[in-house]
Amino acid sequence: MSEAELKRRKWDNTKLSMSVFFANKVAVVGLIIIMIYVVDALIVQFFPQLLGITNVGSLVPNFINPAPSPPSMAHLFGTTYPGVDLFTSTIKAIRIDLFYSVLVVAIGAAVGSLIGVISAYVGGLMDEIVMRITDVFFSIPYLILALAVGFVLGRSLLNMSIALAIVWWPLYARYTRSQTLSTKEFTFVEAAKASGVSRVKIMFKHILPNSLPPVFIQISLDLGSIMVIFSTLAFIGFIANASVPELGYLTSLGLNYVQTAPWTVIFPGLAITLFALAVNLVGDGLRDVMDPRRRS
Amino acid sequence: MEDTLRVSNLKVQFYTRRGIYKALNGVDLYLMQGEVFGVAGESGCGKTTLGLTIIGLLPVNAAVTAGEVILLGERDLIATLRKFTSKGPDKFNLRQSEEVMKKLNKELANIRGSRISMVFQDPMTSLNPVLQVGFQIAETVITHQPRSLAQRKLARARATRDDIEQIMKLLKEGADEQVINRYAESKGLRGIENQVLNVWRRSDLGEAKKGKIIMSLHSEKLGSFEKMVLQSVEKRKNIGGWMRVPGLSRAAKNVLLKEGYIEAIELLSMLEVPNPDKVVRMYPHELSGGMRQRIVIAIALANNPELVILDEPTSALDVTVQAQILELTRHLKQRFNTSFIFISHDLSVLAEVCDRIGIMYAGKIVEMAPTEVVFNKPLHPYTKMLIKAIPTIDGNEIQGIGGAVPDMRNVPLGCSFHPRCPDATDKCRAMKPETVEVEEGHFVSCFPKR
Amino acid sequence: MRLWVYVIRRLLFLIPTLIGLTFIVFILTHVSGTNVILSGYMNPKLTGLAKQLLIQKLTSEFHLNQPIYVQYFYWLYQILRGNWGFTNTPIFSGQVGTAIALFLPNTLMISVVASILIWVIGVPLGVYSAVNRDSAADHTVRVGSFTLYAMPIYLIGVVLILLLGVYLKVLPFSGVVNPVSVSALPWVVNGISYPTHIIIIDAIIHNSWSVAGDAFLHLILPSVTLALAIVASMIRILRSSMLEVLDQDYIRLARSKGISERAVINLHARKNALLPVITLFGYTVAGLLGGAVVVETIFNYPGIGYWTTQALLASDVGGIMASALLFGLILVFANLLVDLVYAFIDPRIKY
Numbered sequence A: 001m002s003e004a005e006l007k008r009r010k011w012d013n014t015k016l017s018m019s020v021f022f023a024n025k026v027a028v029v030g031l032i033i034i035m036i037y038v039v040d041a042l043i044v045q046f047f048p049q050l051l052g053i054t055n056v057g058s059l060v061p062n063f064i065n066p067a068p069s070p071p072s073m074a075h076l077f078g079t080t081y082p083g084v085d086l087f088t089s090t091i092k093a094i095r096i097d098l099f100y101s102v103l104v105v106a107i108g109a110a111v112g113s114l115i116g117v118i119s120a121y122v123g124g125l126m127d128e129i130v131m132r133i134t135d136v137f138f139s140i141p142y143l144i145l146a147l148a149v150g151f152v153l154g155r156s157l158l159n160m161s162i163a164l165a166i167v168w169w170p171l172y173a174r175y176t177r178s179q180t181l182s183t184k185e186f187t188f189v190e191a192a193k194a195s196g197v198s199r200v201k202i203m204f205k206h207i208l209p210n211s212l213p214p215v216f217i218q219i220s221l222d223l224g225s226i227m228v229i230f231s232t233l234a235f236i237g238f239i240a241n242a243s244v245p246e247l248g249y250l251t252s253l254g255l256n257y258v259q260t261a262p263w264t265v266i267f268p269g270l271a272i273t274l275f276a277l278a279v280n281l282v283g284d285g286l287r288d289v290m291d292p293r294r295r296s
Numbered sequence B: 001m002e003d004t005l006r007v008s009n010l011k012v013q014f015y016t017r018r019g020i021y022k023a024l025n026g027v028d029l030y031l032m033q034g035e036v037f038g039v040a041g042e043s044g045c046g047k048t049t050l051g052l053t054i055i056g057l058l059p060v061n062a063a064v065t066a067g068e069v070i071l072l073g074e075r076d077l078i079a080t081l082r083k084f085t086s087k088g089p090d091k092f093n094l095r096q097s098e099e100v101m102k103k104l105n106k107e108l109a110n111i112r113g114s115r116i117s118m119v120f121q122d123p124m125t126s127l128n129p130v131l132q133v134g135f136q137i138a139e140t141v142i143t144h145q146p147r148s149l150a151q152r153k154l155a156r157a158r159a160t161r162d163d164i165e166q167i168m169k170l171l172k173e174g175a176d177e178q179v180i181n182r183y184a185e186s187k188g189l190r191g192i193e194n195q196v197l198n199v200w201r202r203s204d205l206g207e208a209k210k211g212k213i214i215m216s217l218h219s220e221k222l223g224s225f226e227k228m229v230l231q232s233v234e235k236r237k238n239i240g241g242w243m244r245v246p247g248l249s250r251a252a253k254n255v256l257l258k259e260g261y262i263e264a265i266e267l268l269s270m271l272e273v274p275n276p277d278k279v280v281r282m283y284p285h286e287l288s289g290g291m292r293q294r295i296v297i298a299i300a301l302a303n304n305p306e307l308v309i310l311d312e313p314t315s316a317l318d319v320t321v322q323a324q325i326l327e328l329t330r331h332l333k334q335r336f337n338t339s340f341i342f343i344s345h346d347l348s349v350l351a352e353v354c355d356r357i358g359i360m361y362a363g364k365i366v367e368m369a370p371t372e373v374v375f376n377k378p379l380h381p382y383t384k385m386l387i388k389a390i391p392t393i394d395g396n397e398i399q400g401i402g403g404a405v406p407d408m409r410n411v412p413l414g415c416s417f418h419p420r421c422p423d424a425t426d427k428c429r430a431m432k433p434e435t436v437e438v439e440e441g442h443f444v445s446c447f448p449k450r
Numbered sequence C: 001m002r003l004w005v006y007v008i009r010r011l012l013f014l015i016p017t018l019i020g021l022t023f024i025v026f027i028l029t030h031v032s033g034t035n036v037i038l039s040g041y042m043n044p045k046l047t048g049l050a051k052q053l054l055i056q057k058l059t060s061e062f063h064l065n066q067p068i069y070v071q072y073f074y075w076l077y078q079i080l081r082g083n084w085g086f087t088n089t090p091i092f093s094g095q096v097g098t099a100i101a102l103f104l105p106n107t108l109m110i111s112v113v114a115s116i117l118i119w120v121i122g123v124p125l126g127v128y129s130a131v132n133r134d135s136a137a138d139h140t141v142r143v144g145s146f147t148l149y150a151m152p153i154y155l156i157g158v159v160l161i162l163l164l165g166v167y168l169k170v171l172p173f174s175g176v177v178n179p180v181s182v183s184a185l186p187w188v189v190n191g192i193s194y195p196t197h198i199i200i201i202d203a204i205i206h207n208s209w210s211v212a213g214d215a216f217l218h219l220i221l222p223s224v225t226l227a228l229a230i231v232a233s234m235i236r237i238l239r240s241s242m243l244e245v246l247d248q249d250y251i252r253l254a255r256s257k258g259i260s261e262r263a264v265i266n267l268h269a270r271k272n273a274l275l276p277v278i279t280l281f282g283y284t285v286a287g288l289l290g291g292a293v294v295v296e297t298i299f300n301y302p303g304i305g306y307w308t309t310q311a312l313l314a315s316d317v318g319g320i321m322a323s324a325l326l327f328g329l330i331l332v333f334a335n336l337l338v339d340l341v342y343a344f345i346d347p348r349i350k351y
Helices: A003-023 A025-046 A086-122 A124-138 A142-153 A157-184 A187-194 A199-211 A213-235 A247-253 A263-290 B047-055 B079-087 B094-108 B133-144 B146-158 B161-172 B177-186 B192-200 B207-215 B224-236 B246-270 B289-301 B319-336 B347-353 B371-376 B381-388 B426-430 C002-031 C035-041 C048-061 C068-081 C096-131 C136-150 C153-167 C199-205 C209-246 C249-256 C261-279 C281-298 C304-313 C317-345
Strands: B005-016 B019-031 B036-040 B062-071 B116-119 B307-311 B339-344 B356-361 B364-370 B436-439 B442-444 C086-088 C093-095
Touching (some): A003 A263, A086 A124, A086 A157, A124 A157, A124 C002, A142 A157, A142 A213, A142 C002, A142 C281, A142 C304, A157 A213, A213 C153, A247 A263, A247 C153, A263 C136, A263 C153, B005 B047, B019 B047, B019 B062, B019 B364, B036 B047, B036 B347, B047 B116, B047 B307, B047 B339, B079 B094, B116 B289, B133 B246, B146 B192, B146 B224, B146 B246, B161 B177, B161 B192, B161 B207, B177 B192, B192 B246, B319 B339, B319 B347, B339 B347, B347 B371, B356 B371, B356 B381, B364 B371, B364 B381, B371 B381, C002 C317, C086 C096, C086 C317, C093 C096, C096 C136, C096 C281, C096 C317, C136 C209, C153 C209, C153 C281, C199 C209, C209 C261, C261 C281, C261 C317, C281 C304, C281 C317
Parallel strands (some): B036 B339, B036 B356, B116 B307, B307 B339
Antiparallel strands (some): B005 B019, B005 B062, B356 B364, B364 B442, B436 B442, C086 C093
């Protein structure tokens, strides 16, 4: 097949993929929601004045009026203890949550994938050892492991992310390992080996590009899950700093007032749920695109 | 004699994201009792779809736009599906299609497994991996003939030693099936005759051993619960009434199941499976492909259906097993007078067993005739090319057929074969040929060859 | 017979996993410095000479003067002996062993109830949803489980509190039982009930039905929260597994035998569809354990999870270390159980 034909095939395929994806209306809605969150984070990061936010990195308490007050014109989402405006806090918190979740997934996926691919390709004893290590990591419930690691490193946002990344990499290692194992068997790898290409080159040029695409779907799905777990850790009190804008932490502030001031827990909680929902919808849409059977 | 099966103008299509595939474009065929009818053609010509439509096991995205499938004595089998397609939605609606399929399944449940059954192509995936094969065989008997199961066991219990001795005498004298049946009836031992004959006809045992087994078929002890269940089933012909109570129905089914396993063993020995008593307790993955296919055949034959559809039963197996299956088919045809539809892409296989053959192309039967006629006097160009493509011992050059099967989303205008036909004329390109009976029993759908 | 070989191999496999687990816990505690062992086993109430003596004793017992890898073995020895250290949290201060004995039963209670709920709700819904694909019920179930899956577990708990505890005022949402009702009972001492430490069971044992009823009401919200958090993913997995099974050749063959649709679903399809769900049960247990931590915190339910969060907030080394070890052990054995059960059920497993 000529170059031009190959290119045309690829474009046709891409067109089919896009039409399949955009036919799924809920997936499109999800995508829009995710983009809103990203835009929010970017605005807070670079142009906080646009939204009237002065203290980007911390909550602004109001000790004169510490009691939570219901949503009103002045406070769109109401306030929570101690007098913190929920609307601006949520907007600030989205940036933090999004940033750290991406960080966790990036580190976990990068480290895990690399280890997984190398381990599968090299095989032998190294593979066995890596498998055992991942088994041990799997044997500790992720929440507990994150707690323990965080406890050791110190209870801050960054350390929480590192803890979660440590919990998360074995998943990617396992996943990419199995992908690599099946790619390894393909004959084009044999062909490359037969023509004397070095092992490292084979690994990077042939195996990696073929094992990775499914990983991307996993990564996009994980963004939602990680944010949920991240906020859960913050909720139970992981972070020592009492004024960090984080969705889980915000929810915990309202816990004591749930009977009189339910909005204090609903809005931050809703912010997280919405994001996780959107991510899952997009993930579903992506799966529709990738799975050859669902395409028909 | 009326036809066992008649298919008229069957048109079936499939909805996919890439378009509508017209799999069957007006299939006509008829089948007589005790015949083996072969359906031949390349992959993609629609032969499997034909088989599936007859038994009604189409996937949800299938639609029957026209045609009828009439089994002897029944009305049109696929009426429900056809009616739904004609007045149903123009776009594919998953939920409604599923509803219609469920309805169809319910309607056909009586016929499937008892009057029509099917053997699928891949024995590796046809059997349920978590159920014993004996169970899978027994299940179909319990579903359709619980009464005969009950009678078998009751007959063994009622028979006395004298009765059996008498039967042995009759057998040794060379009495045939009728005589034995009559004898059993007269003694109220309905149900014993099959058991006796199945053992007697086994070819893997010596006469002495067979005698011994038969002689053990009497005065069997029954537990009281067993007896209740069996007598109740014998009377009402199914599991009903008091046996429907949740706790009891399981126990009642188990009583029948035990007898079902015994019948399964008999079936398997008839199909020449070694150690059938061990095999029935095994799981599919413990058996080889040839064995699994025999299990599937046993399931298909368990209730003596009138029609068995075999979809490429040998394609997934190696040649020696293939030969065995073919031999089996011949044997069964003789024994039971069952009609078979044998689907295969391999004409040489069909030549071995079939009485008549239909050649399929692009969703239509283009030629249909008795086997020798097809091979000696083929009329349709496609048939001729298929025959020339068969490798033979005398080393004649094999001639492949140029071109490829048409894209079934856009079937060519006129005769669907014309792009690949060496004798195509303008008429062929413009109009669809009718099917004409050139001589008795020989049908062809082709303009130049009428 | 070959099944037993698999069982034995699986059991042997347990050992390196356990060693790995204990090693990680040990390393974690150790990263903060050698004194961590001391603070983990130290009773803070001791002062002066008693404290010095204890320090000396601990130093020699744990060989704190020796290199790390040696220390690991002495620590492991203590663990195996049952000496898991000292915990010092606002809700409890004392030997870790005692803490576990007091708190674990409650966690087990809500975990078990949640597990039952998960199976009783999850399996029928998952199967029904797959069998009636695209029906109104299916869409409802899918949307519901999708939403639940996206909600953090604390939010599920909070929403339930709002709905049932605050607006409908139906269920209580704090503690294990109403403290007033147990204050005068002889078998409850200092908030701890005897003999099983599970109030609802002890109440039944002591024929105190009103207390049992009250304890039961207090059980509901935490268990339901846990169950809802996990059943969401279970339904999704079961549904897709069932859909896959229904597409298989052997289902088509079963239909060609003319057996009833109900038999096809319940006899042929369901068992095959449940197999992958069972393998994932290990993750379910992990989710239960992690979820228990959150749920107990929200509902003030005195179980292991609650103790863990308290330990975290109070920087209680002994508590964190012990609970990490405990959770890990529970999960390891749960996974073992799952593997063995699966090997028994799936006839294809023959090593």
